[in-house]
Amino acid sequence: MPLYPPVEPYEQGLLDVGDGNRIHWEVSGNPRGRPAVVLHGGPGSGATPYPRRLFDPERYRIVQFDQRGAGRSTPPASAPGTDMSVNTLPKLIADLELLRAHLGVERWLVWGVSFGSVLALRYAQTHRDSVTGLVLTGLATGSREEVDLMTRGLGKVFPEAFAEFVEGVPPEERDGDLTAAYSRLLESPDPAVRERAALAWTDWETAIASQPPRSVPRYQDPDFRYGFARTVTHYWSRNHFLDAPDTVLRDLPLLSGLPAVVVQGKVDLGNLLGIPWRLASAWPDAELVVVDDAGHNAGAPGIADELVAALDRFAQDAVSSGPSGLSGKS
DSSP states (O other), rough: OOOOOOOOEEEEHHHHEEETTTEEEEEETTTTTTEEEEEEEETTOOOOSGGGGGSOOTEEEEEEEEOSSSTTTSTTTSSTSSGGOOHHHHHHHHHHOOOOOOOSSSOOOEEETHHHHHHHHHHHOOGGGGGEEEEEOOOOOOOOOHHHTTTGGGGGGGGGHHHHHHHHHHHHGGSSSSHHHHHHHHTSOOOHHHHHHHHHHHHHHHHSSSSSSSOOGGGHHHHOOOOHHHHHHHHTTTGHHHHHHHHHHHTTGTTTTOOEEEETTTTGGGHHHHHHHHHHHHTTTEEEEETTOOOOOOTTTHHHHHHHHHHHHHHHHHHHOOSSSTTTHH
C-alpha cells in the first residue's frame, strides 16, 4: 500500500507549557478531518515529515510536536544549561493535554513510534477519555527489562560494539548501570567529556539498530547527537519516570475496550523479551501485526504498508460511527 503524498503544515506555533519550556507544534492535512497526534521516538528525536505520509490528508487532521528539549522546542536539550529535571514522562503527558486543549481537540487518535509508544500507552492509561485509539510501531513500554536489554543484554549479540560502549565509562562504573554512567558523563562540565560520551552512545545505538549497521546522518550533527544522547540516558537511567519497573504492562487493563493496532517488525531486537505478544495477550482490543524481514524502523516498506492500512481503517470506522465515533471531534 503506497504512502500518501507529502503535505506541508498549514498551521504551527510554540506553546508555553511551563517550567520555561515551549513546545513546537504543527498541523497538516484536513482542518476538518479526524484529529490524530503523532508521538516521535527517542526520547529526543524530534518530529519529522515522514509520519504525515502514513495518514490520508483528506481524512485526518494531523498534529505533530517536538517533545520537550527536542527539535524546535525550547530550550533545547543540546544546550548544556537546559534544566533536564523538568523533562519527565508526566510532564510530556501534561504537555499533550495542554496541546489538545490549545488546538480545540476533544479526542484524538494517538500514533507512536518507539519511545513514542511508551508515551502513547501511558497517556492513554492516564487520560483515557482523550483517546479514541492507538496505532503503535517499534513497540516499547519503558520497562526496566527493556532498558537492560538495549544496553547490557545486547552486548552478547554485538560483543565488539559493546566492548567499545563499555570502555566509554569509567572502569569503576562498567559493571553497573550503563545508562546512569552515561547520563552522568553527559552532564559533565567538560565539553570534551560530553562530546565523547554522546559519540559513544550514538555509536552503540547505530550498532544495534540494524545489520549491517547503517550510518545515521543526524548523528553526524554534534548538537543533535548530544541532545539526543542526553535525553535518552536521562529517561532510561530513571526508569522513564514510571512508578514501577513494569508500570505500562501492569496497567494494560485500564485500556480495556480501547482499539489499537501494533505493527511490529519480526526482527526488531526489542522482541527478544516478547513484549508485543505479552501486550497483545493482556489487551484483547489490541491487534498485533507482525511484519517479516523488518526491524525497528517505521519506514520499512512492510511496516509502512501496515501502518497506512491501520490508519485507513481507523478513518473509515470513524466515518461510519459519526462525529462521536472513534476519532472524536475537532
